[in-house]
Amino acid sequence: MDVSHLLNQLNDKQRQAVSGPLSHMLVLAGAGSGKTRVLIHRIAWLVQVEQASPFSILAVTFTNKAAGEMRGRAESLLNMPAAGLWLGTFHGISHRLLRTHWKEAGLPQNFQILDSQDQQRLVKRVIKTLELDEAQWPAKQATWFINSQKEEGKRPQHIADNGDPFTRQMVRIYSAYEQSCQQQGVIDFAELLLRTLETLKKDANLLAHYHQRFQHILVDEFQDTNGIQYALLRLLAGKKAFVFAVGDDDQSIYGWRGAKIEHIQQFSQHFTNAEVVRLEQNYRSTGNILEAANTLIANNEGRLGKELWTDAGNGEKINRYIAFDERDEARFVVSRVQQWVEQGGSRSECAILYRSNAQSRTFEEQLIARAMPYRVYGGLRFFERAEIKDALAYMRLISHRDDNASFERAVNQPTRGIGERTMDSVRDIAKALNCSLWQAAQKCIDQNSLSARAHSALKGFMLLVESIAQKVEGMPLDEKVAAMLDATQLKEAYNKEGAEKSQTRKENLDELATAAKTFEYDSDNADYEGMSPLDAFLSHAVLESGESQADAWEDAVQLMTLHTAKGLEFPLVFLVGLEEGLFPHQMSIDEPGRLEEERRLCYVGMTRAREKLIISHAESRRLYGRSDNYCLPSRFLDELPKELLEDIRPPRQTFNTQYDAYRQAPVAKKSIADSSQPFNIGQSVSHAKFGEGVVLNMEGSGDHARVEVNFESEGSKWLVIAYANLQAV
DNA sequence: ATATAGAATCTTTTT
DNA sequence: GATTCTATAT
Numbered sequence: 001m002d003v004s005h006l007l008n009q010l011n012d013k014q015r016q017a018v019s020g021p022l023s024h025m026l027v028l029a030g031a032g033s034g035k036t037r038v039l040i041h042r043i044a045w046l047v048q049v050e051q052a053s054p055f056s057i058l059a060v061t062f063t064n065k066a067a068g069e070m071r072g073r074a075e076s077l078l079n080m081p082a083a084g085l086w087l088g089t090f091h092g093i094s095h096r097l098l099r100t101h102w103k104e105a106g107l108p109q110n111f112q113i114l115d116s117q118d119q120q121r122l123v124k125r126v127i128k129t130l131e132l133d134e135a136q137w138p139a140k141q142a143t144w145f146i147n148s149q150k151e152e153g154k155r156p157q158h159i160a161d162n163g164d165p166f167t168r169q170m171v172r173i174y175s176a177y178e179q180s181c182q183q184q185g186v187i188d189f190a191e192l193l194l195r196t197l198e199t200l201k202k203d204a205n206l207l208a209h210y211h212q213r214f215q216h217i218l219v220d221e222f223q224d225t226n227g228i229q230y231a232l233l234r235l236l237a238g239k240k241a242f243v244f245a246v247g248d249d250d251q252s253i254y255g256w257r258g259a260k261i262e263h264i265q266q267f268s269q270h271f272t273n274a275e276v277v278r279l280e281q282n283y284r285s286t287g288n289i290l291e292a293a294n295t296l297i298a299n300n301e302g303r304l305g306k307e308l309w310t311d312a313g314n315g316e317k318i319n320r321y322i323a324f325d326e327r328d329e330a331r332f333v334v335s336r337v338q339q340w341v342e343q344g345g346s347r348s349e350c351a352i353l354y355r356s357n358a359q360s361r362t363f364e365e366q367l368i369a370r371a372m373p374y375r376v377y378g379g380l381r382f383f384e385r386a387e388i389k390d391a392l393a394y395m396r397l398i399s400h401r402d403d404n405a406s407f408e409r410a411v412n413q414p415t416r417g418i419g420e421r422t423m424d425s426v427r428d429i430a431k432a433l434n435c436s437l438w439q440a441a442q443k444c445i446d447q448n449s450l451s452a453r454a455h456s457a458l459k460g461f462m463l464l465v466e467s468i469a470q471k472v473e474g475m476p477l478d479e480k481v482a483a484m485l486d487a488t489q490l491k492e493a494y495n496k497e498g499a500e501k502s503q504t505r506k507e508n509l510d511e512l513a514t515a516a517k518t519f520e521y522d523s524d525n526a527d528y529e530g531m532s533p534l535d536a537f538l539s540h541a542v543l544e545s546g547e548s549q550a551d552a553w554e555d556a557v558q559l560m561t562l563h564t565a566k567g568l569e570f571p572l573v574f575l576v577g578l579e580e581g582l583f584p585h586q587m588s589i590d591e592p593g594r595l596e597e598e599r600r601l602c603y604v605g606m607t608r609a610r611e612k613l614i615i616s617h618a619e620s621r622r623l624y625g626r627s628d629n630y631c632l633p634s635r636f637l638d639e640l641p642k643e644l645l646e647d648i649r650p651p652r653q654t655f656n657t658q659y660d661a662y663r664q665a666p667v668a669k670k671s672i673a674d675s676s677q678p679f680n681i682g683q684s685v686s687h688a689k690f691g692e693g694v695v696l697n698m699e700g701s702g703d704h705a706r707v708e709v710n711f712e713s714e715g716s717k718w719l720v721i722a723y724a725n726l727q728a729v
Numbered sequence: 730a731t732a733t734a735g736a737a738t739c740t741t742t743t744t
Numbered sequence: 745g746a747t748t749c750t751a752t753a754t
Binding site: 062063064089090091092095113115116188189190192193224253254256257355356357358378412415417418419420421422542543544545561562563564585586587588597598601624 | 730744
């Protein structure tokens with residue numbers, strides 16, 4: 001068979017990985033070295049050259065987005081639908097296994113999945129039930145404890161407290177939480193993996209079946225696997241399957257979530273005779289950017305060692321801008337984006353990357369002020385919005401009356417007079433009888449043990465759920481959603497919230513019906529085989545929290561955290577807020593391990609840039625509303641080679657004498673000097689309404705020429721010269 | 730039972 | 745600064 005189409009677009013190393021023999025393989029792939037490409041080509045190679053059946057291949061990624069992208073690219077390379085190929089996240093694959101083998105796993109057939117919000121709420125409930133002081137035992141900490149234990153594969157009985165009262169209490173909470181989950185038939189994200197692992201371990205027949213099936217296992221982003229994922233991988237691989245892992249230890253940025261770089265280092269021990277291939281040729285960034293990134297990451301210890309190179313030439317130097325404060329930083333960044341666009345670039349080619357979400361606001365303000373479209377990634381996802389969760393709670397109750405989290409959520413939304421008091425007595429009964437809230441509520445009604453008012457309200461609620469369940473039977477998914485919204489009057493409940501907010505809520509609820517329709521329409525999705533459409537949709541809502549329904553495409557500036565940016569690339573990248581305490585973050589500064597992770601984060605950020613990288617930091621910054629935070633430049637700046645950096649200083653004078661000396665260095669004033677502008681930087685002017693001020697900056701020419709003026713009373717503003725009628729003072 | 734005002738708390742994010 | 749939880753008043 002002619003295999004040239006699989007190999008001829010690859011370099012030597014890539015080819016070596018793709019066409020390697022049937023054995024274990026570890027591909028250490030640097031940023032921008034074509035790692036996804038190699039993974040996809042390997043799948044095609046296995047199918048077309050090694051004659052492997054797609055049924056015998058399992059490919060694991062870390063996000064649903066990556067999984068979808070990979071399936072698409074694999075199918076186009078194979079030139080056929082990759083039916084039978086298992087491709088998904090660890091969680092998605094575990095979910096599929098548990099749905100098929102719910103009996104063996106000891107779960108109810110229609111078990112529901114808790115998202116992290118639901119999980120924390122349940123932990124909180126449990127702490128209350130155990131009559132512990134919530135201030136002393138925060139739900140957040142307990143949830144973290146439970147998840148990290150599960151990620152180590154540990155059940156309460158496996159944890160030795162060694163007489164430590166803290167651990168003992170945590171184990172108590174873990175244990176009670178577990179009981180509560182089992183009783184309600186719900187499982188959290190970590191449980192999805194742990195339960196799968198345990199089920200396969202104890203059922204030899206089941207394991208043998210999957211050993212038989214999966215001959216080839218491919219793992220993307222291998223550096224991000226946590227303990228339980230790695231254990232699952234080893235178990236599934238058994239002695240016979242070949243594991244093909246792709247990863248980059250320098251891009252491991254999820255240690256705080258339990259990911260362990262050690263897994264890369266252990267790979268060759270656990271998977272014997274593994275071949276190791278390094279991909280070091282970078283096809284993304286210019287030489288200068290790579291050299292700077294290499295120099296930075298060299299400060300980390302215990303690396304596997306890798307040096308990126310390119311034959312694309314040096315490119316421009318990395319620019320650095322020292323801003324006065326965060327507003328100045330944003331102003332600078334946005335003006336450079338504007339410049340980029342004026343020179344023929346598009347906005348979507350520009351990315352503003354920051355350490356923490358809170359930093360986005362200043363940039364947004366500045367972008368709005370200049371009427372420049374932008375898109376912020378991250379934040380609340382579609383299926384995490386309150387109104388969507390309310391609606392889904394009803395849908396879950398229809399399918400699964402014993403789901404306490406949904407009961408709690410739906411019972412008084414919209415408000416129908418069932419408050420804490422009533423719920424407390426229902427909870428007491430549930431606790432006493434060890435049953436679900438729904439069953440307990442049923443008992444309350446039967447025994448007539450509530451006040452007349454609460455009695456009728458609770459009965460009304462239960463009848464409502466029953467009647468919706470009845471009415472909705474046999475309907476297509478989207479009509480079910482619509483009927484539920486109609487019966488519950490959820491939309492009307494948001495009316496009193498204020499026009500704008502309630503409007504978006506209603507739109508979101510409409511969008512939910514649309515999402516249901518699209519989901520049912522294209523649910524040839526093998527992951528949800530054998531489930532009712534409603535249950536499939538509900539699982540989908542939890543497992544894929546909805547980043548896929550991106551906004552209508554618009555040419556917009558991209559704003560996101562460094563974590564979100566992993567795997568992406570942009571021609572122009574701004575790396576902002578490089579200050580000690582912010583990046584590296586204060587909470588990571590004292591621990592060497594965490595500091596190295598911050599450095600990797602910086603490395604990830606820098607290597608997103610294709611053509612131009614601009615780094616900025618501010619001398620003072622408003623943080624948490626407190627104003628006078630004077631910031632030192634980040635240590636990462638000192639770790640970059642001086643000769644690759646070029647300082648950009650603002651062509652302007654400031655009032656701030658403290659920094660005047662710093663800024664007196666000669667600057668290129670070309671943007672002002674080349675046009676016959678009526679004003680000069682630093683000149684005093686007066687405006688009819690805003691009073692007197694000083695010109696800080698200018699841009700544009702002719703009718704569009706604008707000046708930035710710092711007014712004594714109003715602060716700084718951008719004005720169009722043609723309209724502002726400024727007078728020189 | 731609910732509305733509203735003060736207090737507390739702030740990384741990073743997928744599943 | 746902005747959100748989210750807690751205590752208090754209605």
